[in-house]
Structures are given as structure tokens and as C-alpha cells.
Amino acid sequence: MNELTRSRVQQRTLWILAVSQIFGTIGVGVAPSIGILLAEEVTSSEAWAGLARTASTLGAALLGLPLGNLAARFGRRVALASGWWLAALGALLLVPAAQYQLVIPLFAGLLLIGSGSAISLQARFAATDLAADDHKGRSLALIVWVGTIGTVLGPNLGIPAQRISDATGLHVYAGAFLIAGVAMLVAGLLVFLLMRPDPLLLNRETDQLAGPALPVRHRGGLKRFAAELRNNPRARYAVVAILSAQMVMVAIMTMTPIHVTDHGGSVSLVGVTISLHILGMYALAPLVGYVADRWGYRFSIAVGLAIFAGSLLAGGLHPQNMGWIMTSLILLGVGWSFINVAGSALFATVISKQDRASVQGGVDALSNLCGATAAFAAGPLMAVSSFSALAAIAGIVLIPLVLMTTVTPKTAALKS
Known part of the structure; x- marks a missing residue:
């Protein structure tokens, strides 16, 4: 072809x-x-x-x-x-x-x-x-x-x-x-x-015409997913990025409506805040994709981490100011977009061809599971602490990704 x-x-x-x-x-x-x-x-x-x-x-x-x-x-x-x-x-x-x-x-x-x-x-x-x-x-x-x-x-x-x-x-x-x-x-x-x-x-047909190809495997998806992460450092980096962003975003987003209403905010304010957050998640996606292709996946993930930091600081330091909370949620969505798009594109690029579709299903399943776990854990965490403490815990969750982005040799990520 x-x-x-x-x-x-x-x-x-x-x-x-x-x-x-x-x-x-x-x-x-x-x-x-x-x-x-x-x-x-x-x-x-x-x-x-x-x-x-x-x-x-x-x-x-x-x-x-x-x-x-x-x-x-x-x-x-x-x-x-x-x-x-x-x-x-x-x-x-x-x-x-x-x-x-x-x-x-x-x-x-x-x-x-x-x-x-x-x-x-x-x-x-x-x-x-x-x-x-x-x-x-x-x-x-x-x-x-x-x-x-x-x-x-x-x-x-x-x-x-x-x-x-x-x-x-x-x-x-x-x-x-x-x-x-x-x-x-x-x-x-x-x-x-x-x-x-x-x-x-x-x-797959194009790969076969180009030369001998490894057979596509249809079973043992969990084992292949684990093997891909164990043996492929670039795939491992991409998955850590996807999962970290998902857990932080879901945890903060889930508890923000409760936090806003507990501090006297109206249901309308909650609706506007969440709508702006969703806009931040998706509206800039084409620009994020261009940045990832033009300057590399590692750079895009680093930008997302910086935006996440701004989001967590805005919400954590000013938890009773609804203007800052709205700003925090917008930045949360934009930061998630940078990390998720770049991490997903990197993962699609570096995984083994014979495992591509099944392993991609594995990372999606794990992402949803991590999101559900974060949503479930966020309530009790905020109940025994505060919104600021939840923001601080979210920042701790990001530390492994920060280290992988700034310390790991550049060979760990494609197009660094």
C-alpha cells in the first residue's frame, strides 16, 4: 500500500x-x-x-x-x-x-x-x-x-x-x-x-508485506500487558503518565461539587465549574496533539505536570475562594489533556505490533479502574482532612511521573 x-x-x-x-x-x-x-x-x-x-x-x-x-x-x-x-x-x-x-x-x-x-x-x-x-x-x-x-x-x-x-x-x-x-x-x-x-x-497486512512479522496474539491479554510494561520502558512511562493524570483528575473533580456546596456555593455554580473543567479537558485537544507531535511527548507531559501543579496550588492554597476553585478546575482539565493525549500517543507508538489492540484495551481498563478507585477514595480522604489536604495528596501521586519525566534518561521516552 x-x-x-x-x-x-x-x-x-x-x-x-x-x-x-x-x-x-x-x-x-x-x-x-x-x-x-x-x-x-x-x-x-x-x-x-x-x-x-x-x-x-x-x-x-x-x-x-x-x-x-x-x-x-x-x-x-x-x-x-x-x-x-x-x-x-x-x-x-x-x-x-x-x-x-x-x-x-x-x-x-x-x-x-x-x-x-x-x-x-x-x-x-x-x-x-x-x-x-x-x-x-x-x-x-x-x-x-x-x-x-x-x-x-x-x-x-x-x-x-x-x-x-x-x-x-x-x-x-x-x-x-x-x-x-x-x-x-x-x-x-x-x-x-x-x-x-x-x-x-x-x-497488519502492510507490516506483513514489508517483511516477516511476529504472529498477532489474541489471548493472555493481562500477561502480555504486564510483559509490555516490564520490558518496554517507554510503554511503562506512557502508562504511568496516563494513570497518574486520571487518578489526580478524577479525585479532585469528584470532590469539587461537594466542596463548593459545603462552602455555600449554589448548584448553578457547581454546574458552571464542572462545565469549564470539561471544556479544559477537551477543547484544546487539537492544540495539545500538535504540541506533542511537534515538540515531543516528554515535553507535552512536562507541560501538563506544570499545569497540574498550578491547579493543585490554586485549589489547595485558596480552598474557600470560588474564583480560585474554578481556576483550579480549568487548569486541572488542561493539565489532564496534555498528559493524557501525549501519554496515549506515546503508548500507541511504542507498543509491540503483535500486541497492539489487546494491550491498548488493557491500559484503558486499568485507567478506568484507577479512576474508579480514586473517586471512591477521595470522599473518605476529604472527610477526615480537607480539600487542601486532598490537593496535597494528589500532588504526591504525581511524584513518580515527575521523576520519570525529569530524571529518567531520555531514551525512556520517544521523541524527547
């Missing part, structure tokens, strides 16, 4: 991924907003509601590796479509859960809808399959960026759902999840029908 053909297929792949990502993330965006409200209504128990709130994150963690193995065996098209359709099934299960206040469909639906989170992460890696090394950051960042549209629209599905409720008598939450299910079904159909040729399989 010549470079012109490869470039054309890559552009087509990016368009398909971008459009399907918009539809899919509309559905995914319902879980952390309307899903939380539904969990509280159905369970009538704070403890059970808390467990239900983590179900979608747990689902993303559990399904990340199997979906990665599916991609390794059958290609991105089958894996991405299957992931979106599993998430759609979860959303459709939540329709009767909301309408009839059913607990078991509630947990099953939230668990399956986590598949959407896992597959939206896999989509960013799919964008790098055919990308040139000096364009992987930009290709990955584009898919991260378009996910902003769905992330913003998803939590607002209650508005059209109210109209459905008025017209049909369907519970407003049921209407929201019905729309989400249809959106994710469309995302799966777009990928399944249009992503031909499959970028992962085409890349």
Missing part, C-alpha cells in the same frame, strides 16, 4: 471515528448525570445509590480488555461496533428500570453502558493505526476533541426526554436513556457499515 492510499484511508477512518464518537458519547454522557439521579430514585438508599454510580465505571474497566482482545482478533470495526451496541443494550435496559423502578435492570444497564466509555477510549487508539508517527498525537487528539460534543450534550438529554414524556407518558429518565440507546446504536452502525477497510487489519 503506497503512502497516498494509506493517507486517504486514514482520513476516511478519522471521519468515521469522529462522527460515530459524537453519537456514541451523547449516550455515554447520560450515565454520570441522569444515571446518578436515576440510581438515587430507584434504590432510595445512599449506599446502594453510591454503588450504582460506580457501576458504569466498573463496566468500562471490566470490558476494556475483552474489547481490546476482540479488536486484536477481528479488527477495530467489529470491536468498536460491538462495544457501542453493548452500551446501547445497557441504555435500553435502563428504560424499564426508570419506568418501573427496577433495581436489577438498573445495575445491569449501568454496567453495560460502561462499554461505551471503554470503546470511546479505544476509538482514540484506532485513530493512530494508520497515522504517521509525527501525526499520531494530532489524530488521537481529534477523536478526544470531538467527544466533547457528546459529553456536553449527553447530560442535557433530559430536555428532549421531557418532551417525549409529555407526549407519551414515559418517565423522563426513561426517555433520556431511550435517546441515548438510539444514539449508541447509530454509532455502532456507522462503524460497522462504513469502516472498510479496517485500519488495524490494513496496518
